[in-house]
Amino acid sequence: MSRRAEQKYRIATAFQRRFNPLLRRLPLQTVLETTGRTSGLPRRTPLGGRRVGDSFWLVSEFGERSQYVRNIQADPRVRVRINGRWHTGTAHLLPDDDPIARLRTLPRFNSTAVRAIGAGLLTVRVDLDGPRP
Template identity: 50%
Template sequence: MTGSQEAARRRARTRLLQKYLINPPSKLLTTLGLLRGHIILETTGRRSGKRRRTVLGAQRAGSVLWVVAEQGRHAGYVRNLISQPRVRVRVDGRWHDARATVLDQDDVDARLASFEDQKHVAMVRRFGTSLLTVSIELDGH
């Protein structure tokens, strides 16, 4: 099996684990404002045009939220925000309009080192196959 085939298998296993086991309770806790260091990102489906919500670990620095996408450009929310960078994000129990940008040249290791939640960082490193930094700049902050 080639490296790319193994990475695709890992992505598929991770997607199932997150979709059915990790994300449902995480989304509820984040919506209630009980899961620190996490946000809900709402993108517009690139094909369907429907709202898509994803819970993500994030590090806030002023008006910018930093996210490291575990699956890089393979992640649906990353493909959606590339197509439509205007997003909404739920932070600390409130929705904010924002603009998301993929940063291909960002040093992912340095970015992860800046995150306060080291448990989240360990999970990103364990399950990630092609790490990629995304910045989300909140409007009006």
């Protein structure tokens, strides 16, 4: 990873450590829940993306370096909270998808932040099973 990419990663993770606990409490914030690859505990990450039919699309700003991507690699079963409702699903990492083109189809505010901060972008698709309590 380049020096600039490493600097972006450090700044972003410091920001996320402070603000993610607050964001994931907001009832309408989209949240991805993975299973911790070491702990086995639920790990919730606020993020941006868009539901299209029975799939939820997002772009990871740091690709395989993101903790939730590493958790998906270990166990692709996830839950996504969309508009306050939880949905179970299976996550798929799509390294052959063009993440920049994908960001153009996702919510503008989040996509702009991901493009500005990210390094090593990776598209993720979650195939949704249905709503869960």
